[in-house]
Amino acid sequence: MSQPDLHTTHQLPSERRIIAEIWPALLASALGLLPFTVLSTFLVPIADWAGAGYAETGTLRGLAGIGAVLAGVALAPLIGRIAPGTVAAAALGLMGLAAIVGTFSGLAALAVFCLATGVSNALLYPALSTAAADRFGTTPAAGRAATLVMTAQTLASTVGAPLLVLPALFWGWQGNLVAIAVLSIALIPAVLRYGRRGAGHAGDTPAPARLGYLAAFRTLAGVPGARALLLVSFGRAGAFMGHLAFLAPLYAQKFSLDANWFAFVWSVSGGAFFLGHLLAGRMLNTEDSPARTRAVMVISLGISLVALSGVYLAPVLPLAVAGTAVLSASHAVVSAAVMSLLVSRCTQVRGTALSLNAAGMSLGLFLGTAASGAALAGSGYLAAAAVLCALTLVALASALTLRTPSPAKTLERQP
Structure with a gap:
């Protein structure tokens, strides 16, 4: 069949x-x-x-x-x-x-x-x-x-x-x-x-066949778009986690929010991410639609760039909070889209693909936090925002390289 x-x-x-x-x-x-x-x-x-x-x-x-x-x-x-x-x-x-x-x-x-x-x-x-x-x-x-x-x-x-x-x-x-x-x-x-x-x-x-250790990596490398998707995860995690790492001092310095009020902002961010992930997972997996999933991922990364800039440039607190919520929701959609595409494309090596995806996000978290922290210490919040935007652009450029091969071709390249 x-x-x-x-x-x-x-x-x-x-x-x-x-x-x-x-x-x-x-x-x-x-x-x-x-x-x-x-x-x-x-x-x-x-x-x-x-x-x-x-x-x-x-x-x-x-x-x-x-x-x-x-x-x-x-x-x-x-x-x-x-x-x-x-x-x-x-x-x-x-x-x-x-x-x-x-x-x-x-x-x-x-x-x-x-x-x-x-x-x-x-x-x-x-x-x-x-x-x-x-x-x-x-x-x-x-x-x-x-x-x-x-x-x-x-x-x-x-x-x-x-x-x-x-x-x-x-x-x-x-x-x-x-x-x-x-x-x-x-x-x-x-x-x-x-x-x-x-x-x-x-x-x-x-x-799925139980491939050998090196064969699993070789098979994954042959899956169309797998490497691009892993890069999307790396850049997205680096941008988002680097942003979250210094969100509290940003709100404290720019809007004089104490810890109690920032807890509300954190809840808004977490709630937006949860709802975005929940709804995106439902929307993107109702039928076989890799082209739509890719389009949604690209659009969401573009929205995240605008929202990220808005958080750091917003003149008033309500706009900053709105930008924080939109940023979290858009990143959640990208996360769900990457997961959906990896699961559908890497049927022979799902475990390997999802493990490398998690490792890439961990690496992005570490590098994104370190790079944005260094930029913040050296030149302030706008420099940190520039680093986070650069990481988002890495994810966006990788998403734009994705193609939507027919399922038959995908299977042919997975022994």
């Missing part, structure tokens, strides 16, 4: 049914972001507990980025060779152990916590997205399932901090980490069952 026939003969399941199929992945995705949410929310008491300065403790988060990039690149083909549910279960186990280590006193324990959590996330999210997509074979529902996994992550980033504050009043931030460890271990059996290959709706579609 040809690829076009596969798309036309499958009736798309409802979103409720997709969620019912992949609920373990959604829970694990939301849980994976909580360890670092604890670190960010309770940075002051954690630093005091470790006997270190706040800046010194906060910079340990960089170890997570390093671990994520190295693990994401080095272990990417293994997500194709090993059942993704097994990889996700191992990542949950590592995250649980890291959370327990994080309760120990001292910078060394926190360094291990950050590094191990970064490695676990580098494995967890690509594996969960791959397992979700594999349950629906090569139908458009595969892309929707994968984007829902990342939507759950964005929801956790939006509501995670408020939800963690209340239980911490009873058992402290250490209790939060212990609870995360318990939930991580408890989810392992469900993730293992959910992530078995050949489950769900993919039963009439052959499971």
Whole structure:
């Protein structure tokens, strides 16, 4: 049966049914972001507990980025060779152990916590997205399932901090980490069952071949547009995360916002990203429409350039907040579009593609934050904005190089 026939003969399941199929992945995705949410929310008491300065403790988060990039690149083909549910279960186990280590006193324990959590996330999210997509074979529902996994992550980033504050009043931030460890271990059996290959709706579609380590990279390199999509992710993550890293001081200096009022701005940004990702994932995966997905991605990157400039040049607070919301929503749409195109194009090497995509975003986060921070220190906020715009242009130029080959040609180039 040809690829076009596969798309036309499958009736798309409802979103409720997709969620019912992949609920373990959604829970694990939301849980994976909580360890670092604890670190960010309770940075002051954690630093005091470790006997270190706040800046010194906060910079340990960089170890997570390093671990994520190295693990994401080095272990990417293994997500194709090993059942993704097994990889996700191992990542949950590592995250649980890291959370327990994080309760120990001292910078060394926190360094291990950050590094191990970064490695676990580098494995967890690509594996969960791959397992979700594999349950629906090569139908458009595969892309929707994968984007829902990342939507759950964005929801956790939006509501995670408020939800963690209340239980911490009873058992402290250490209790939060212990609870995360318990939930991580408890989810392992469900993730293992959910992530078995050949489950769900993919039963009439052959499971992807388990390629060798180097063969997985070679196969991915032969997928039309794969490298361009990975560059889009790198540039987008660098621009967006570099922007978020210094958003609080920008609002404090330009509009004299204190921490309480900035929390509202942060919620607006997180809410816009969540809604943008949720709606884009639904819109872009209702039918096989790679041309439309590419067009939406290009338009959203253009909008993000305008919104980014607006945030830094806005003369009044309401315009800056509106620009922040539009910027977050447009980046969410681009993120969902990249995920949808990678899932649909890289059917033979989904795990490898999604792992490298996550590693590219981690690298973009690290370089985008470092470059914009250096520009800010040297020449102020407009220089930082110029760096972020340059990273957005990298993503836009890469998106413009994408073509929309026929599904048959895509399959021919994937052995």
